Amino acid sequence: MTRAVPRAAVVGGGITGLVAAYRLRTELGPEAQITVVEESDRLGGTLRTVDLAGGPLDVGAEAFIGRRPEVPALMAELGIADQLVHPAGKRPLIYSSGELHAMPAGTLMGIPAGAQSIEGLVDAATLQQIAVEAETAFDWDPSIDVSVAQLVGGRFGEQVLRRSVDPLLGGVYSGLSDSIGVRAALPTLAAALDAGATSLSSAVASALPPPSSEPVFGALRGGYGVLVDALIAAAGARIVLGARVESICGERKGWRVDPIGHVDLVVLAVPAPALSAILADTVPDAADAAADIELASSVVVGMALPSDVELPDNSGVLVATDAGLSVKAFTLSSRKWTHLADRDSVLLRASLGRFGDDSPLGLSDTELVRTAVRDLGTVTGLDVTPTATVVQRWHGGLPQYAPGHLDRVAEIECAVRDVPGVAVAGAWSHGVGVPACVASATRAAAAVCEVAR
Template sequence: MTVSAPRAAVVGGGITGLVAAYRLRRSLGPDAEITVVEASERLGGTLRTARIADGPLDVGAEAFIGRRPEVPALLNELGLSEQLVHPAGRRPLFYAGGAVHPMPPGTLMGIPSDAAALRGMVDDETVQRISAESDSPMTWRVGGDVSVAELVGGRFGEQVLRRSVDPLLGGVYSGLSDSIGVRAALPTLAAALDAGASSLTAAVTRALPPPSSGPVFGALRDGYGVLVDALVSATNARTVLGTQVVSIRGERRGWRVDPIGHVDVVVLAVPAPALARILADTVPDAADAAADIELASSVVVAMSLPPATELPDNSGVLVATDAGLSVKAFTLSSRKWTHLGDRETPLLRASLGRFGDTAALEMTDKELVEVATQDLCTVTGLDVAPVETVVQRWRGGLPQYAPGHVERVSEIEAAVRGVPGLAVAGAWSHGVGVPACVASATRAAAAVSEVAR
């Protein structure tokens, strides 16, 4: 009897889907029929490397957490280890209260462990409030969850949220302290509070990571596009672009994936709203939980500046949400990354857009460049016109880890776990960064590989 080659469909062609397809190829062998279906006209999802000033520059995700092993290990597998680079070691600034400030020490996602950390960045009344915070009893419910704003704002006040916490959450999630839950975004802080920390400052002190001499971040010398291309080549899958999967339904053996047909196994590596639509009839409990995960949009404006422009000697500037500016952060790319600093033309990225605010998406490219250059002048004093620009809009690019997110993810995964030949993965689950997406994809591929063999 002839045994047919296993057939697998990966829905979603972002980094999660591409890694899942690659893992399936490694597991199922060269004869497996693997199809990657992507709703847009390009692969890579929120990873995109553009050319500016005669060289590559990432205009989506640009870095990954250095202490996590997933990306370096994947680069090694693909023969790309020489692409790994680390930052130059410069620190970011915060723009708050009409001035720039050094990044506060002793903070966890901008939440201070003592009042001295934010002195000068917030007013004296707020400093006194932080100092006296330990005198107020904690009202944390063990095992519960609240928004970061509810926890921190109630103890430290609005200025701490808008000037210290929001800028950092905006960089990770394109979100706000109001839209992000403590337990998913700050698990070590939740654990410290569960363990009975007497105050929020005490909990932050306990939750801070131990000092490390290693690099905080890593990146690819020639951009994430190199990784995307290598995964596509190594996977050698059939790719279907510009096609949205409407639904999947189980058959006697395997799955019917509309519109591509029958396969043995399916990995759904799509954003949460798409996951909810696809699973609505097949796994309704998972669909209901996924429908509660909202998305934030953002815009990146990449610029090259005149060669003589002297950028601040910092990695970037994070902007307070009460500063009255449109840009939420500037990445001073030529200062942050040594390999970019070697170019003759200074490079930077302006980031705009937060959860619930779509104004930046509606601006024209010209308007976005004008706003970005105006805000750059306000924040750094640089009154320059860019030589070259690239505008990248990310509609629904990042999931919001709202209060209760951990439970929602558990519900999705529990509902899917009992369905043979189906797995789910993505930035909506256990982290929005590239390492977390690689780990999520690896787990999903492993979960269905046995069924496909």
């Protein structure tokens, strides 16, 4: 008897979905019928590389954590390892109280282990509060999860949140300390607290990663578009764009996925709200948990400036949330990345938008560029006119890892685990960065392939 050719559907054409399709191809073989269904008109999700001033510039995610192996390993598999580049090693700045400050050293996501590391960024009263924190009564309940603001604000004060913690959380999650939970965003800190740390200061000190000379970040010389294109080619999948999957329905020996019909295997690599809608009838417990994961929207304004513009000799500028600016961060791309420093134009990116504030998305492109240029002038003192710009809106681009997030993810994964031939993956699960998405997709593909064996 001839064995039937396996048919698989991957719902979602972002980085998670594309890696899942590639892994399915590797596991199921060249004869497998693999279809990627994407609601938008393009693949790549929040990875997008555009041409600006004669060369590539990423206007979504631009880098990955260097200490994680997933992306370099994937690049090697795809034959694009020569695209790997590392930053120039320059430090970012923080703009607060009308001044630029060096990024504090010895902090965990902006949370200091002691007063000395944050001196100059906060006032004397806050420094004193941090200095005596270890001497004040500390009560931590290992059975609960709290927001970063609840934990840090009560121990170190509001200025630490707005001037040190929020700028970093804004870069990772487009969120705030009020909207992000300790356990999901800061697992090493939570572990130190659970182990009996007697103060927040001591917990931060024990949770800090050991010093390393290895590059913190990596990127692709030609932008993430190179990785997206390589995955599309290697997956060899049928691509269906502009199609929304509303639900999946169990059938005899498989699933019906509209609009593509019957398949044997399904990987759902979509944002949490879409996942909730798709699973509402099939796996209601997972759908209910996914519905509680909210999203943040943001905007990236890419700018090319005249080649004689002298940016600060730093990788970027993070903006305190109490600074009164619209831009939350500037990536000084030509300073941060050596491969961009050789371009004829000075390149940078401005990021706007946080969880709970979608107002930047409502501005016109002209207004967004004007806002970015104005805030750049405020931060650096430069009076510049861009020679080229690009505006990228990210509607619902990043999930918020709110308190209780790990429990929600566990509920989703537990409920779906009992559904044969279906797996879920995405930035909502075990990390928003590209390495975490690659790992999530790899696990999901392996899970559904167990059914095909």
